[in-house]
Amino acid sequence: MYALFSAVLLVLIIGALVDIITRQDGQVKHLPKVVWVLLVVFLPMIGSILWFAIGREYPAPAERARFAAPQQWTAPRQGPGAQAERRVRTTEEELADLDREIDFHADQARIRRIEAELAERRRLAAEQ
Known part of the structure; x- marks a missing residue:
């Protein structure tokens, strides 16, 4: 037992x-x-x-086929717990997002490089 x-x-x-x-x-x-x-x-x-x-x-219960007048048919319920349909992104959209991300990081690297050059120039100017 x-x-x-x-x-x-x-x-x-x-x-x-x-x-x-x-x-x-x-x-x-x-x-x-x-x-x-x-x-x-x-x-x-x-x-x-x-x-x-x-x-x-x-998951929401599947609608069963009913033999009734079309006016009596109802749409599946969309209550607060029902998940909204998520839109699937295309490959082109994904690639465009990745391109934007690559551009962003390249810009950030360029900014860091320019800031380092500026700091170096300021250091050299302060030494003279």
Whole structure:
């Protein structure tokens, strides 16, 4: 009896920890992932049950086909917990962002080089 309870608890804890770690931050509710992991580690049974009950974001149930008049059809719900659709960026947009980042860092390096030259000139002028 105790061995079965211990085995079920161990599976529950491991399942909760794996689920917490593999989830994206947007799919975790109420607390940060680190706090959920600590909760499951220090309060195994309560933490695991709370994780599966309130901590994780479950996908919205799929709409089933209904045989009704078209006027009765409703759009899927978009509640506060529903994730907004994320726009996928194209390769060209990614490359343009990388080009801007490279240009920014090149400008920063140029500024540092000019500042070093200026500091050197000031030092030489102060020595004379």
